[in-house]
Amino acid sequence: xxxxxxxxxxxxxxxxxxxxxxxxxxxxxxxxxxxxxxxxxxxxxxxxxxxxxxxxxxxxxxxxxxxxxxxxxxxxxxxxxxxxxxxxxxxxxxxxxxxxxxxxxxxxxxxxxxxxxxxxxxxxxxxxxxxxxxxxxxxxxxxxxxxxxxxxxxxxxxxxxxxxxxxxxxxxxxxxxxxxxxxxxxxxxxxxxxxxxxx
Amino acid sequence: xxxxxxxxxxxxxxxxxxxxxxxxxxxxxxxxxxxxxxxxxxxxxxxxxxxxxxxxxxxxxxxxxxxxxxxxxxxxxxxxxxxxxxxxxxxxxxxxxxxxxxxxxxxxxxxxxxxxxxxxxxxxxxxxxxxxxxxxxxxxxxxxxxxxxxxxxxxxxxxxxxxxxxxxxxxxxxxxxx
Numbered sequence: 001x002x003x004x005x006x007x008x009x010x011x012x013x014x015x016x017x018x019x020x021x022x023x024x025x026x027x028x029x030x031x032x033x034x035x036x037x038x039x040x041x042x043x044x045x046x047x048x049x050x051x052x053x054x055x056x057x058x059x060x061x062x063x064x065x066x067x068x069x070x071x072x073x074x075x076x077x078x079x080x081x082x083x084x085x086x087x088x089x090x091x092x093x094x095x096x097x098x099x100x101x102x103x104x105x106x107x108x109x110x111x112x113x114x115x116x117x118x119x120x121x122x123x124x125x126x127x128x129x130x131x132x133x134x135x136x137x138x139x140x141x142x143x144x145x146x147x148x149x150x151x152x153x154x155x156x157x158x159x160x161x162x163x164x165x166x167x168x169x170x171x172x173x174x175x176x177x178x179x180x181x182x183x184x185x186x187x188x189x190x191x192x193x194x195x196x197x198x199x
Numbered sequence: 200x201x202x203x204x205x206x207x208x209x210x211x212x213x214x215x216x217x218x219x220x221x222x223x224x225x226x227x228x229x230x231x232x233x234x235x236x237x238x239x240x241x242x243x244x245x246x247x248x249x250x251x252x253x254x255x256x257x258x259x260x261x262x263x264x265x266x267x268x269x270x271x272x273x274x275x276x277x278x279x280x281x282x283x284x285x286x287x288x289x290x291x292x293x294x295x296x297x298x299x300x301x302x303x304x305x306x307x308x309x310x311x312x313x314x315x316x317x318x319x320x321x322x323x324x325x326x327x328x329x330x331x332x333x334x335x336x337x338x339x340x341x342x343x344x345x346x347x348x349x350x351x352x353x354x355x356x357x358x359x360x361x362x363x364x365x366x367x368x369x370x371x372x373x374x375x376x377x
Contacts, residue, residue: 007310007311008368008371010310010312011310011311011312011371012367012368012371013312014311014312014315015312015315015320015367015370015371015374016335016338016339016367017339018315018316018317018319018320019317019320019324019335019336019339019340020339020340020342021317022317022320022321022324022336022340023317024228024229024231024232024340025228025231025232025235026228027227027228027230027231027232027245027248028231028245031223031227031231031245031248031249032220032223032224032227034249035219035220035223035249035252035253035256036216036219036220036223038249038253039216039219039253039256039257040216041214041215041216042211042212042213042214042259043214
């Protein structure tokens with residue numbers, strides 16, 4: 001056969017296919033056991049544990065882990081005042097963490113989903129109304145943002161993306177099963193001493 | 200990155216040794232076969248494979264979990280094997296100037312593609328320089344993309360492409376002579 005470009009190309013394809021078919025020898029079964037016998041579990045430093053905790057959502061029952069005082073705040077969850085800023089409204093980030101005389105706290109929720117067409121927050125702060133609170137696309141930050149003014153209490157919430165997909169807040173520390181296969185994030189508004197957090 | 204590996208790496212770094220067992224089971228076969236090719240000794244291959252996984256575990260903090268794990272592991276294994284051969288004063292063919300090689304035209308009725316099988320290709324691969332052989336196996340046997348091959352072999356993207364293409368041409372030449 002002549003070494004025409006077509007023949008060479010055919011041969012190279014065939015060789016590549018045969019390389020894929022080469023049968024490898026099995027590794028001895030004891031190999032993984034030997035490896036595991038040679039290593040010790042890694043220990044994380046305090047700061048690495050903290051960083052990991054910040055990055056990783058955990059599923060817990062809040063009443064088990066939260067102090068009694070915080071748990072009691074959940075009773076007042078329905079006594080909520082909510083102000084929603086319409087899309088396009090300038091976001092007043094300076095007011096974040098500010099607690100007014102009425103005990104209302106301004107919090108900002110953010111979501112990094114640049115692929116979404118629209119994002120809403122749904123949650124206990126408006127009795128899980130199907131009409132969620134629309135988030136605003138913040139061009140500068142590249143994030144979906146909403147600012148909420150909430151009274152003290154414990155709230156559950158989730159994001160609804162493009163009207164269908166419901167996800168927990170990836171930035172929240174604590175989540176609770178909703179009983180329907182999803183998880184809700186938990187937001188605690190404390191007494192304004194700076195310890196309250198989106199957890 | 201293969202499915203779920205980033206999570207596995209995070210779990211390992213958090214102290215979960217069992218998650219590392221999954222990575223060992225997933226990749227022990229290609230690493231063991233790499234060592235067999237490098238040393239031609241089953242016992243040395245076992246020892247070097249074990250050493251590769253232990254070394255990778257020790258250095259896991261330096262690994263970027265968002266990157267594919269296998270090319271990183273492979274680089275480590277290849278370096279360990281080269282160190283081993285250097286200590287043992289055994290020198291595999293590391294580089295072969297393929298540009299100066301030439302092909303011999305052989306008149307045969309059947310095309311090469313119709314005459315060869317996987318065993319022929321395996322034998323041909325064993326005569327290639329290490330970097331060419333490993334580039335071909337990583338690309339076509341392990342199914343790595345060219346950028347991952349480049350990462351595993353410490354090459355630029357263009358050098359990896361060239362290594363794969365020239366490796367195939369050289370292998371064809373060898374098989375034609377058989």
